[in-house]
Amino acid sequence: MKTKLGLAVAVGALSMIGHRAYADGNPGDAPEAPQAAAKLFAQPEDAPYTATPITPPCNTIVGTRGDPTKEASTFLVKMIGGCVVSWHWHHATEEVVVLKGTSVAQMKGGKPVTLKAASYSQLPAKHVHRFRCSSKEACYIFVVGDAPFDVNYVNEDGKAMTAAESIALIQKVGHTGW
Numbered sequence: 001m002k003t004k005l006g007l008a009v010a011v012g013a014l015s016m017i018g019h020r021a022y023a024d025g026n027p028g029d030a031p032e033a034p035q036a037a038a039k040l041f042a043q044p045e046d047a048p049y050t051a052t053p054i055t056p057p058c059n060t061i062v063g064t065r066g067d068p069t070k071e072a073s074t075f076l077v078k079m080i081g082g083c084v085v086s087w088h089w090h091h092a093t094e095e096v097v098v099l100k101g102t103s104v105a106q107m108k109g110g111k112p113v114t115l116k117a118a119s120y121s122q123l124p125a126k127h128v129h130r131f132r133c134s135s136k137e138a139c140y141i142f143v144v145g146d147a148p149f150d151v152n153y154v155n156e157d158g159k160a161m162t163a164a165e166s167i168a169l170i171q172k173v174g175h176t177g178w
Helices: 002-021 163-173
Strands: 059-065 073-079 086-088 096-101 103-107 111-115 122-124 127-133 137-143 152-154
Touching: 073 127, 086 163, 103 122, 152 163
Parallel strands: none
Antiparallel strands: 059 073, 073 137, 086 127, 086 152, 096 122, 096 137, 103 111, 103 127
16 A cells, blocks of 8 residues: 555656656757758659669659668659569568559469559569559559668569569550450
8 A cells, every 4th residue: 555655656756757858848959950951842842752773764763761771761752654663572571552543553472452552552572563653644652661771673473573674664565464
């Protein structure tokens, strides 16, 4: 009983201290601004997309949080209509939200799935998949990676390919068969 009473008094005292510190509703000075600049895009089209050496030129990105080569991150992807990213996998789990356009995703061994605006997909780490923008207009996609984000291309049989080999193959065959 004495222990419970002592605990109640201590909690009460701490809450009074907290109440006094914030009595005017102001918890203190604003924190110093973080090193990273804020990124505000009214529309996904407003973002400054750039090409990467590991994806086809029709697939551009802009980072929104973190460095995808080193840590968990988020980024926006712009795929022009008809753009294909062939069979590949990541060490990171990939979460995808289609913002605009219509796309098709397919997990190896599964059926293609059409993803329209507001569609969500979660692609587990090390699962082979492919992705294309099936609309005439560009597809805008928000991506979350829970670890450093790599792209490991494979052919139909699962054998490793370089990004250049994958891009050349897609330029040759397109999205035939899916």
